[in-house]
Amino acid sequence: MSEQAVTAQSEDFSRWYNEIVYRADLAAPSPVRGCIIIKPYGYEVWEGIKAGLDRRIKETGHQNAYFPLFIPESYIKREAEHVEGFSPELAVVTHAGGRELEEPLVVRPTSETVIGEAFSDWIQSYRDLPLLINQWANVVRWELRTRPFLRTAEFLWQEGHTAHASHDEAEEETLQMLDVYADCAVNDAAIPVIKGEKSRMERFAGAMRTYTIEAMMRDKRALQCGTSHNLGQNFAKAFDIRYLTEANTQEFCWTTSWGLTTRMVGAVVMTHGDDKGLRLPPKLAPYQVVIVPIYKRDAQRVAVMEAVERLREALTESGIRVHVDRREGQSPGFKFNDWEMRGVPVRAEIGPKDVENNNVVLARRDVLGRQGKQFVSQDGVVDAARDLLADIQRALLDDAQAFRDAHIQDASSYDELRAVVEAGDWARSWWAGSDADEQAVKDKTGATIRCFPFEQPGGRGECVKTGKAAEKVALFAKAY
RNA sequence: CGGGGCGUGGCGCAGCCCGGUAGCGCGCACGGUUUGGGUCCGUGAGGUCCCCGGUUCGAAUCCGGGCGCCCCGACCA
Incomplete structure (x- = not known):
């Protein structure tokens, strides 16, 4: 008997999170500070997010392109607020090909500048507008404090960049993409999000307005899951x-930019996970159903595996992602716990009794035990299985939403807020x-304005x- | 950059105070046993004890210096 339970969320959430990330095999530590290796299982979750988002981006008329990783240092400096915002966290290449470069190259922290430069060439006439471009890329921001997926020195994301003929068109685009993000979060990741506008302080460096989708993690801290910026005419x-x-x-x-990152993988972990491990929403789960065969002797083994194989085929044919746990050395009990750790939504158990009765046991991850x-x-x-998966997808969303709604409170005085x-x-x-x-509220309470929700x-x-007349309510929370 | 902690097989740790040339659990390999909620037993592989220097017959252990990592804050998707 080994000691294999994870740290309970209630005991130390941050430790729980780290353990899950590594033990569910989503990621591994990297030799470089602040970076991570995204392992196949974690990468597949990202690929799921990516696939759904990419489809929506294309459906809304955008095209994918790819711009260089390196940006001439001078580009970054062209937009005043942008430099100020990003300078402290830039990684800069000063040497290449064995020689010092004449102009240092910044490893992109975001691509407004290079893409802006390209856009200035591409756009001549109103007939070239709107220009709707997206890129899937990695970016580097040398953050002081990092956490797997939530904030890493290098991360993967999608960044959309568009140019329009009018402010209103740009604004419409900005809001449309926020809706796209919310749709991905809610319908794919089963993460309920609150759409809203960022305060001036929390705005993107160089933006006129920044919109955000904010989600509540299981420790009740807020996580910004995606942002969409109306850049005005600044860039x-x-x-x-x-x-x-x-x-x-x-x-x-009038330009816009919008991004959603591998942070979303962390959001999935922290929104749905429990003390047994991950709980993956079926739409993003690399394996939606895992089959655990159970048998004692060789004779049973043959019959059980035959049934398992039939099942695997039937499920696969219907478009369900299935995995058969063929490991020989482990007991069924071990496997149950292992797949619960890894968050597979549905586990199918097939043993001799089931073969005899033409049965299979289906166990849902979101409802533990019998x-x-x-x-x-x-x-x-x-x-x-199909019904179960749909039900689990819904249940995870409902669960997260109920949790969130139970932890948002109206505060009508500063004391109450605190x-x-x-x-x-x-x-x-x-x-x-x-x-x-x-800033004072932040210093005093540790909470920041997450957004001014659209729903007012x-x-x-x-x-x-201040006691002044206010036209909007803001959401205050401690955030990641 | 401020405040804490830690560097010893892949992972988690003990040993250090009181120097004698490295041990435990997990994992891994092999054999057997077991298999419907984390089986058990046996055998085995695997280590520059973070680095450099010093003291000493002898350093994981003592002394000096360096480096790295983690956690808590400020910066941030």
Whole structure:
């Protein structure tokens, strides 16, 4: 008997998270500080997210392209706020080919600058607009404090960059892509998110407006899962992205950018995971069903494996991702725990008794123990599995949403806000404060404005900090 | 960059105070046993004890210096 249980979430969430990431085989430590090796199982989760998002990006009229990893240092400096925002975390190449470079090359932290430069060439006339480009890439930001998936020195993402003829068109695009992100989060990752606008302080470096989808993790901390920026004409002016109007006048374009990262994998872990390990939403699970064969003697083995193989084929043919656990050395009990750790939504058990009765046991990951098990006729397995998967997908979302809603509270005074945040919950409060006020709240409580949610109560209220008349409520929370 | 902690087989650790040339658990390999909720037994492989220097007949252990990592904050997707 070995000691194999993970640290409980309630005991030390951060330790729980780290253990799950490594033990569920999502990632491995890397030789470089702050980076991780994304292992096949973790990468497949990312590929699932990526596939769903890429499809939606294309459906909304964007095309994929690829821009260079290296950016001339001077580019970064062209947009004032952008430099200021990113300088501290840049990785810079000063030598190449055995010689010092004339101009250092920045390893991209994001690509507004290179892409902006390209756009200025590509766009001549209003007929070239809108220009809708996306790229899948890796970027590097030398963060001081890193965590697997949530914040790594190098991460994978998608960054969309678009140029438009008017502010309103750009704004529409920005909001459309936020909807796309929310759709991915909710319908693929089963993560309920709150759409909203970032405060000035939390805005992207160089953006006019930043929109976000915010999710609540199992420790009640907030995680920004994706952002969409209306860049106004800031980058167009810095990179001279202009177009000729129908009336033959020169105008600056209105640009947007939006990104979603491998952080989403961390969000899946922290939104759905429990003390037994991962709980993967069926739509993103590399294996949706794992079959664990059970047998004692060779004679049983043959019969059981025959049934297993039949089942595997039937499930695969119906489009379900199946894995058969053929490992010889491990007991069924060990395998049950192992696959629970790895979050496979449905486990199918087939033993001699099932072969005899033409049965199979289906166990759902989101309902542990006997309650989550059911006997199904082998002939009905495909339908049963399909129903179960759909149900689990829904249940995970409902579960996460109920959890989140139970931990957001209205706070109508500063004292209340502090109490709510101190209890770990999110506070919803009227806000009309300045940057300094926002900073003060952060210093005092550790909470930041996650966003001004699109869903507003309406009317006006009294700012929780300044007492001034406020038109919007903000969500305050401790964040990753 | 401030505050804590730690560097010993793949992983987690003990040994260090009181120097004598390395041990435990897990994992791994092989054999057997077991298999419907983390089987058990046996055999075996695997180590520059972070690095450099010093003290000593002898250093994982003592002394000096370096390096690295982790955790907690500030910066951030």
